Amino acid sequence: MNPLLTFLLLSILKVAVVLVIFLTAVAYTVLLERKVVGRIQNRWGPSRVGPFGLFQPLADGIKLFLKEDLMPTGVDRFLYLLAPMIALVAALLSIAVVPFGGGQTYKGVEIFDIADLNIGLLIILGITSIGVYGIALAGWSSNNKYSLLGSLRATAQVISYELALGLSLVGVVMRAGSLRLRDIVAVQSVHGMASWNVFGGFQFVAFFIYLMAAYAETNRAPFDLPEAETELTGGYHTEYSSMKFAMFFMAEYGNMIIVACVATLLFFGGATSPFGHLIPAFGGAIVQAILPVLWFVAKVLAFLFLYIWVRGTLPRFRYDQLMGFGWKFLLPLAIANIIVTSLVLAIHG
Amino acid sequence: MHLVLFILFGGLCVAGAVNLLLQRHPINSALSLIVVMTSLAVLYLLLGAEFLAAAQVIVYSGAIMVLFVFVIMLLNAGEEERTTGSKAAYLVGFPGAAALLGVLAFVFLSQKSALGNARLGSFLVTTSDLSRVLFRDLLLPFEVTSILILVAILGSVVLARKEQ
Structure with missing residues (x-):
């Protein structure tokens, strides 16, 4: 078969498989959150649909599909419809550059990622910065003061924290000498856990900054001011119903998963084993190919759990605290981290 | 393949620029500008x-552009009014641009022979190549620009x- 055709067909297959898995993961992250927050608040969470409430996402999906699709008067129709699509597409697009397994190939096409790009990290940052428009336009086009306030808050928050987020990654990039995500993972795979950026790479400050900034970027508690129910009745998606609301909802949880993936790749060794070469290779080639994917999923799940744990524990920031924290604490800290990391690298490396 | 992408995104870029001028509402113009910027990014990518x-x-x-959109949202700018424009703009503008x-x-x-050719997708400037030039050969101009x-x-x- 023509190599270009093989490449195209295999790529389409990969995109379809990864997209289905990703959307399922989004649906079950919602269930995980409801379950875990339930237990934190000393109640059961959803438990009626299926065993342990496992079919709850299905029921939620059907409910959202069948809801009446309302559109308030005086909205900017085109932008009102465009906004949820931008939000969802931006949330789904980033998974394309995430390498979630080893570098095995089939007929010259990598199996465990969709695209392995030289500038993978920058692509993720770029897509994140485009995703803001979904929220900004949703609030503006809804013709509702709460929506507008919510989206203004979201935009200001994302612009402020994007700087700290980008700067926190510079140390990791300097250590790897590359923006390619597979290279960044490769640097951390030599001695297992001891060479992870967060421990052996001494990037724990950068990891802390990344985590804070990423929580703020995804508008999650304790930085969920854009959709603060008590003040804004729901923020930028107040006027959205049915599947259009579901698109914002999926975008939020998709972004959570992307942040968990990026944290895993940049600070926790991606799809490599935490034990390095301590455990001898067992099983056949297939087991050794599947094992990294399982490590990756386990790490991502741990980050998702942390996300939910933080949401269940911490109260919301005040707006001035949010801005002060971003500009006066995280940003200088990120710059200090860059200076120290580059000095150490210049002396040692 | 490269040529198809070039024509597609070049066309999108020009269409966005024209739409930017024709739209009456500032937010639509700002969004057209985003389309222009993003299709330019694809053209850069095609050039390596x-x-x-x-x-x-x-x-x-x-x-x-987020800042632009933010300001438009904050000021709640309305539709711009159309004027027929000055005579001078019509008389000098189009011939001047042409x-x-x-x-x-x-x-x-x-000057085609002196400038040389850049083919679509024929070479790649990696990030490390770029930073080597930026931080070794052009270090002083780079730092002066950042201070500026x-x-x-x-x-x-x-x-x-x-004022206090």
Whole structure:
């Protein structure tokens, strides 16, 4: 078969498989959150649909599909419809550059990622910065003061924290000498856990900054001011119903998963084993190919759990605290981290 | 393949630019500008400048245009009014633009042999190549530019500050 055709067909297959898995993961992250927050608040969470409430996402999906699709008067129709699509597409697009397994190939096409790009990290940052428009336009086009306030808050928050987020990654990039995500993972795979950026790479400050900034970027508690129910009745998606609301909802949880993936790749060794070469290779080639994917999923799940744990524990920031924290604490800290990391690298490396 | 992408995104870029001028509402114009910036990033990518493409999306389509949209939302700017424009604009504008285009096209075509060719997708400037040039060969101009930008930031803070 023509190599270009093989490449195209295999790529389409990969995109379809990864997209289905990703959307399922989004649906079950919602269930995980409801379950875990339930237990934190000393109640059961959803438990009626299926065993342990496992079919709850299905029921939620059907409910959202069948809801009446309302559109308030005086909205900017085109932008009102465009906004949820931008939000969802931006949330789904980033998974394309995430390498979630080893570098095995089939007929010259990598199996465990969709695209392995030289500038993978920058692509993720770029897509994140485009995703803001979904929220900004949703609030503006809804013709509702709460929506507008919510989206203004979201935009200001994302612009402020994007700087700290980008700067926190510079140390990791300097250590790897590359923006390619597979290279960044490769640097951390030599001695297992001891060479992870967060421990052996001494990037724990950068990891802390990344985590804070990423929580703020995804508008999650304790930085969920854009959709603060008590003040804004729901923020930028107040006027959205049915599947259009579901698109914002999926975008939020998709972004959570992307942040968990990026944290895993940049600070926790991606799809490599935490034990390095301590455990001898067992099983056949297939087991050794599947094992990294399982490590990756386990790490991502741990980050998702942390996300939910933080949401269940911490109260919301005040707006001035949010801005002060971003500009006066995280940003200088990120710059200090860059200076120290580059000095150490210049002396040692 | 490269040519198809070039025509597609070049066309999108021009369409966005024309739409930017024709739209009456500032937010639609701002969104058209985002389309222009992003399709320019794809054109950079086709020419092998991958870092420039990513920076274009992050800095221009992302940060700067978000600020534009933010300001338009905050001021709640209404539709702009159309005036028939001055006579001078009609008389000088179109011939002026055409003359400028003609001169540029003539210069580039006549200097074609000296300028050399860049083929679509024929070479790749990696990020490390770019940074090597930027931080070794062109270190002084690069640092001077960054200080210039810092001065501009400080200046804007001083100008925007409220009187005590």
